[in-house]
Amino acid sequence: MEQEQWRALVHRAALAPSSHNTQPWRFVVRDGALELHADRTRALPVNDPGDRELTISCAAALFNLRVAAAAAGFLANVSFPFDGDLLARVALAPGPGAVPGALAASIALRHTCRDPFAPGPVDPRIRDGLASAAAAEGAALSWLEGKALREKVADLVAEGDRLQFAEKRWRRELAEWMHPSRDDDGLPVERFGGVVRFVVSRFNVGGSTAGKDEVFALHAPALAVLTTPADELADWMAAGQALERVLLVAAAQGFQAGYLNQPCQIPALRPRLQELAGLADPPQLLLRFGRPPGDPPPHRRRPVGDILTFA
Numbered sequence: 001m002e003q004e005q006w007r008a009l010v011h012r013a014a015l016a017p018s019s020h021n022t023q024p025w026r027f028v029v030r031d032g033a034l035e036l037h038a039d040r041t042r043a044l045p046v047n048d049p050g051d052r053e054l055t056i057s058c059a060a061a062l063f064n065l066r067v068a069a070a071a072a073g074f075l076a077n078v079s080f081p082f083d084g085d086l087l088a089r090v091a092l093a094p095g096p097g098a099v100p101g102a103l104a105a106s107i108a109l110r111h112t113c114r115d116p117f118a119p120g121p122v123d124p125r126i127r128d129g130l131a132s133a134a135a136a137e138g139a140a141l142s143w144l145e146g147k148a149l150r151e152k153v154a155d156l157v158a159e160g161d162r163l164q165f166a167e168k169r170w171r172r173e174l175a176e177w178m179h180p181s182r183d184d185d186g187l188p189v190e191r192f193g194g195v196v197r198f199v200v201s202r203f204n205v206g207g208s209t210a211g212k213d214e215v216f217a218l219h220a221p222a223l224a225v226l227t228t229p230a231d232e233l234a235d236w237m238a239a240g241q242a243l244e245r246v247l248l249v250a251a252a253q254g255f256q257a258g259y260l261n262q263p264c265q266i267p268a269l270r271p272r273l274q275e276l277a278g279l280a281d282p283p284q285l286l287l288r289f290g291r292p293p294g295d296p297p298p299h300r301r302r303p304v305g306d307i308l309t310f311a
């Protein structure tokens with residue numbers, strides 16, 4: 001493989017979602033294979049003390065890599081050394097990919113939606129397709145339906161918002177990833193200039209955020225929990241690959257997702273979400289799906305030269 005080909009693959013891998021858009025990954029080409037490393041200098045110790053979401057983010061990038069490789073005519077042979085920060089090693093061989101290369105066209109179309117979705121249901125056939133996408137990667141996507149269940153989940157999301165925003169360290173960490181002067185990582189603040197960062201770090205805006213998220217959970221065209229059989233490193237790798245597979249399948253059909261993860265992030269709320277949703281397995285992510293109301297802002301990503309090295 002030419003260096004340019006590796007760069008093209010890593011560019012697509014890095015279009016994956018990551019919590020607070022930290023992009024906590026590094027790639028190394030060594031002995032003809034590509035290594036995926038966790039970049040723990042980009043961890044979120046308050047929001048994600050166990051690096052669970054960090055690992056899920058890296059695994060989402062791995063799924064993009066597998067799809068991009070398939071689209072380029074390669075079979076990606078992935079091993080999981082789990083050696084310190086080294087999460088995965090990808091060796092490529094010419095041949096048909098084990099994942100659909102056609103999904104590569106959706107990599108740049110996928111965006112996180114933070115606005116209300118356009119009204120209208122998500123067709124049951126599409127929901128079945130998304131659940132199959134999660135299952136293909138060793139996770140499960142369960143739909144949360146019915147008014148009573150939605151209300152309970154919405155209450156839990158709102159409780160999560162209030163708990164997180166009440167914690168000064170959590171607010172400061174969020175504010176650190178809202179930087180108006182840089183546009184290659186972190187969360188978008190351009191509509192508000194520097195004001196919002198100041199507000200988030202200084203004041204508890206948990207009440208208004210809770211109100212917005214509660215409405216999102218109640219009225220989302222579709223609401224689902226992604227679960228994995230257990231809650232170990234291998235499960236988080238499965239969750240991230242399943243997440244990205246689900247999101248790419250959704251994007252191919254004009255659907256996007258938004259995150260309502262608070263009940264999965266707060267240890268006291270996670271078992272409550274599992275119980276009220278009747279889930280046998282631990283919840284990893286809570287997602288709403290629908291058609292976005294308009295065009296998304298451009299992706300904010302670091303240049304490939306900053307995340308890829310040739311050993």
Ligand SMILES: Cc1cc2nc3c(=O)[nH]c(=O)nc-3n(C[C@H](O)[C@H](O)[C@H](O)COP(=O)(O)O)c2cc1C
Pocket residue numbers: 015016017018019020021053054056057060110111112113114186187259260261262299300
């Ligand atoms: C594990 C994980 C957790 C996330 N949690 C949230 C969240 O709680 N709230 C939110 O608005 N976005 C969340 N996101 C979405 C990221 O903020 C988003 O991926 C990032 O800002 C990049 O934007 P993009 O997805 O549009 O490319 C999460 C993403 C991942 C992978």
